[in-house]
Amino acid sequence: MSGTQFGKGCHLHLIDGSAFIFRAYHALPPLTRKSDGLPIGAVAGFCNMLFKQVEDNKGPDAPTHVAVIFDYSGKSFRNEMYDLYKANRPPAPEDLVPQFPLTREATRAFNIACKEIEGFEADDIIATLACQAREAGGRVTIISSDKDLMQLVGGGVEMLDAMKNKRIDSDGVVEKFGVGPDRVVDVQALAGDSVDNVPGAPGIGIKTAALLINEFGSLEELLDRAEEIKQPKRRQTLIEKREQIELSKKLVQLDCNMTLDFTLDDLEVKEPDAETLLTFLSEMEFRTLSKRMADQLGMEAPAIPEAPAAAAASSAAPEAVPFDKENYECVRDAAGLQTWVDRIRQRGWVAVDTETTGLDEMVVDLVGISLCVEAGEACYIPLAHKAGGDDLFGGEGLSEGQMPLEEAVAMLKPVLEDPAILKIGQNMKYDAKILHRYGVEVAPVDDTMLMSYALHAGLHGHGMDTLSERYLDHTPIPIKPLLGSGKSAITFDKVAIDDAVPYAAEDADITLRLWQLFKPQLHQERVTTVYETLERPLVPVLADMERNGIKVDRDTLSRMSNAFAQKMAALEAEIHELAGESFNVGSPKQLGEILFDKMALPGGKKGKTGAYATGADILEDLATEHDLPARVLDWRQLSKLKSTYTDALQDHINPETGRVHTSYAQTGASTGRMASTDPNLQNIPVRTEEGRRIREAFVAEEGNVLLSLDYSQIELRILAHMAGIDTLKQAFADGQDIHAMTASEMFEVPLEEMTPEIRRQAKAINFGVIYGISGFGLARNLRIPRKDAQGFIDRYFERFPGIRKYMDSTVEFAKEHGYVQTLFGRKIHTAEINAKGPKAGFAKRAAINAPIQGTAADVIRRAMIRMPEAIAHLPARMLLQVHDELLFEVPEAAVEETIAAARQVMENAADPAVHLDVKLVVDAGRGRNWAEAH
DNA sequence: GACATCACG
DNA sequence: GACGTACGTGATGTCC
Structure with missing residues (x-):
């Protein structure tokens, strides 16, 4: 031809x-x-x-x-x-x-x-x-x-x-x-x-x-x-x-x-090249088509590991297989492990769980690994269990019957890194970080905790125990009896292997069953895209950020701690003097009795415990007339700064890296936000001058600077988009001061005549709207009569009727469906939306807030997911996320380029999934420390 | 372990 | 007509 x-x-x-x-x-x-x-x-x-x-x-x-x-x-x-x-x-x-x-x-x-x-x-x-x-x-x-x-x-x-x-x-x-x-x-x-x-x-x-x-x-x-x-x-x-x-x-x-x-x-028509074509089809893992094509070409079909979706569907319902400890195997040598490796390769997936000596992935050691390829059949590979404490030769000796850790890791590494074998975990970020320290880069992964988050956010937590009880009707073996509690608690390496096997293997078993259950539900509930684009790809990004950590200067903290201690002592003496007696200033109960019984100041008891409320708002009211509450407020601020920050933070400095490594809980907040723990680096003080100085202890390495990029007014922008408020959209498009604009619209004051006080009130209303405004809440926030606050709100809704419409229709949607959604399709369940009584109010406001807060959370997640590639050519590292802010560390020479690249990603993070009517604006700052950069 | 308090967005 | 509220978090210290 x-x-x-x-x-x-x-x-x-x-x-x-x-x-x-x-x-x-x-x-x-x-x-x-x-x-x-x-x-x-x-x-x-x-x-x-x-x-x-x-x-x-x-x-x-x-x-x-x-x-x-x-x-x-x-x-x-x-x-x-x-x-x-x-x-x-x-x-x-x-x-x-x-x-x-x-x-x-x-x-x-x-x-x-x-x-x-x-x-x-x-x-x-x-x-x-x-x-x-x-x-x-x-x-x-x-x-x-x-x-x-x-x-x-x-x-x-x-x-x-x-x-x-x-x-x-x-x-x-x-x-x-x-x-x-x-x-x-x-x-x-x-x-x-x-x-x-x-x-x-x-x-x-x-x-x-x-x-x-x-x-x-x-x-x-x-x-x-x-x-x-x-x-x-x-x-x-x-x-x-x-x-x-x-x-x-x-x-x-x-x-x-x-x-x-x-x-x-x-x-002209050409015959396909058999090898090229079959290679492509098998790369795509098209099983049936590969076979048919191979038949037509007279070739052997290439082997492709079995597809989990099809196989999962064909295997017995995971909840139908009874849990049976007897089926859990203890793998003690290479031969035993090899049979598991073979099974995994044949299956194409494996549930993995690691046991360690603690909870801090940056520090703890690997103790054992459990695997599961089929519901009910799991194994535990003990690797570093120690002999009993009364061992004559010291407690350091390894227990008998364990294969060498290096050998096990070497055998599992090819499987854990094989792109054709799916690794399934519950909170895999933890296991992946542990294994990373042993030279294993686990990929690809599925995570049942994240699947549950995509499916059930707002309904319940996503820990293994909760999920197992709710969805498998099975209470997992508790860890408490194995480890004990309090001072006598031991670490997992001290647990006898015979006790460890059923506990550890069961975790892998549960994980596999949850995966089989959740995987098809993602499609049914239309949250596959959420899981695949907002959850799954974030795991390695967070793992890297956590590993990076941020340098914290111990001396700075220590000096501040001493200064705070001195000031506190002085204040304490003064407070005791004013009270006429010595008492524990840190005890709200004792303070309440001093203030409201002994001194008989105006104020009231509070609910359940019968103790007086002595919150900052109450003390502030009293402070205008009396010195004691004013001093207590000062003392409390210092106490907070000292105990939570300058003292506790020092204990979190990793001795090996000299840096503080937080842990992000991807499923921590129902809205899609992340939570930061151990330590929480998302609530480092900034609002007061004294507190902000703590940020001076967060520093860049020599020759580097810290870079802070934060979204400007992201939630208000999202509200303007979602509620379709043209005036607000226009104001953002024009780069106007949004609070001043709101004030001008509401109070009919020309922008040129705007006073800080009027602007402040409008700002409070703008934020109130995001939180599901109420007259009471606004009144309290602005310290104005409730009637006046309600008047403001009425006028606001008159001026921006679209906002009320958004709020009403969001609550309506929640009542009908039991959840609300972000612009990116994330579902946040609103279980109590149809409740009666005060609970209804809570649920309503949460439902109004969730799509706004959640959409903002989705936006920054998308930016974070794209960030590694966008800054790959730069010597920059992403360190922290604080809801609408990303913090980077970068050599001085690359500052401008990094700002440009990161800003580009952040400002366009919604595209192309969602086109916002309001542009996103990112402000950038830099400095030797976080106080300067912010 | 519950509660109160207060740090952040 | 009264209820009792701003949304989302985590850490710490007191007290039982």
Whole structure:
């Protein structure tokens, strides 16, 4: 066949690749590649179509030439004619984006010509090729159902809807458009197209358009003789919108005369190269297709590890298999471990759990590893259990019957790092960090804790015990009896191996069962995208940040501690003097008795415990008249700073790194926010001058600076977007002072005459709105009469009715569905929304706040996930996240570049999943320490 | 271990 | 008509 020139007797298949991808994407369930979760549903559908094409190549009506044509991403020449062309088309779904290049790869793997040209749409290339083929006397089949291509039908050109397997010839076009192919563009020009944003003639659809074109013969004739039309409205439209209609025709008219850098002859059908194709298919892990293709090519199908989704579905329901300690194996040597390695390889996945000497992953040692490949069947590999304390030779000796730790790790490493084997864990960040210290980079991973978070946020916690009890109806073996408690508590390495096996193996067993249960639920609950884009990819990012830590200067803290202690002592003496007796200032109970009984100051008891409330707000009220409460407030501030920060922080400095390594709880907050623990670095003081100085102890390494980038007013911006408040959006677009603007709108004060006091009140209202405002809450915050506060709120809602609408509809949604959602699809369950009594108020406000706080949390998560790649070329390290702030450490020379790169990522973090009507703005600061940088 | 208090966004 | 409220967190010290 080679060398034949395209001409009579030739048959060209033109496949509309882009259209096909979208149809495959929407028609098929969201399949993911088992080994790493890569979305591949559309690729799978696409490959099946190509497979069919290959079969067709041998069929009775076989093509001699074939090509798959793609849209070039980006704008086409039509955007130059009409900038709104396809403007209302939403961006491609995020899990489809990575599949675009894969479909090109697939096409080439099938050895089919793969064409796209910058600045042109696939339709134009198809049109040009179809015209060329027709002129050469050949036949053409366009494999697409896109009506825009129907203008090409006729003269040997037909279309084929591959999904419905339906051919469309001239008659088919007449059926669809009421006119022949040669007049399709005329009808389209009149009818317009909302999908492509082609304006057309308002009020005229396909039916009317066809009627008119058939009556007048052509669009040009119709427009010239528009005066003759009887219906007044129609006549007026055609006359007034003539220009718009003519533009529409240009938009829908395909270009048959493109200059191509290839010829029809280049599209000759070729046999696929068996090895290339099978390699690709097995890389995609397309089991069935690999087999069918291999059969057709007369080859052996490549081995692909079994798919978890299919296999999980086929195995017994995880909750149906009883828990049985007897089935848990203790692996004591290499031979025993090898059988598990083999089982894992055969299975393609494994649940993993590590046992360690403590909870701090930066410090603790590995004690053992448990594995599970099938519900009910698990093992524990003890590696560093120590002999009993009464051992004559000291407690340091390892217990008998353990294989060497290095040997076990060496055997497991290839499995744990194999991209084709999925590692399943409960809070895998912990295990991955431990294993990292033993030279193992665990990947890919699934995490049942994160799955539960995507599914059940707001309903309950996501710890293993909770999940096991709720979803497996099984109470796990408690750790307490093994470790003891209090002073006599031991670490896991001191637990007897026989006791450790059932406990440890069960954890892996539970994890596997939870995974089998949750995995399909992600799809059913429509949170796969949340899990795959906001949860799973964040794990390694957080692990890196935690490992990085931040340098904290012990001397600075220590000096401050001493200073605080001195001041506190002085204050304490003064307080005792004022009280006329000595008492524990740190005891709210004793303080309350002094203030309200002995001194008889005005104030009240509080609820449950019967003790007086002595919170800062109450003391502040008293402080205007009395010295004692004022001193107590000072004392308390210092006490807080000293105990929580200057003292406790020193204990968290890692002796090896000299840095403080926090731990982020990814599932800590129901809204999608992270929580920071051990220590909490998200609540380091900043609001008072004295407290802010603690940040001076957070420093950069020599030659480096700390860089702080934070979102400006992100929650208010998100509220403006979600509630659709034009005034607010405009103010943000103009870079205005949003609180001053609010104040001006509300109190009708011109911006030039704004006073700090009025602005302060507006600011409180703006924040109140985010929290689900109430007259009471605002009154307390502003210390104004409740009536006045309610007046402010009423005026606010009058001025911004959209806000009230947002609040009402959010609560409505919560009541109906039992959850609310962020813009990115994260669900936050609102269990008590339909409760009665005071609980209802709480639930309502939480429901109003959650989508706003949660969307902001999603945005910064997306930025964090993209950050490593964006700063990979720079010597910068991301250290901390504080809800709307990211802190970096970077050599001075790379500061500007890092700010630019990080800001770019942060400001565009919502795209392309969500297009915000309000731009996100990121402020940056730098300094030798965190106080300077912030 | 519950409660009160206070640090942050 | 009264209830009793700002949203989301974590750490510390007191007291039982």
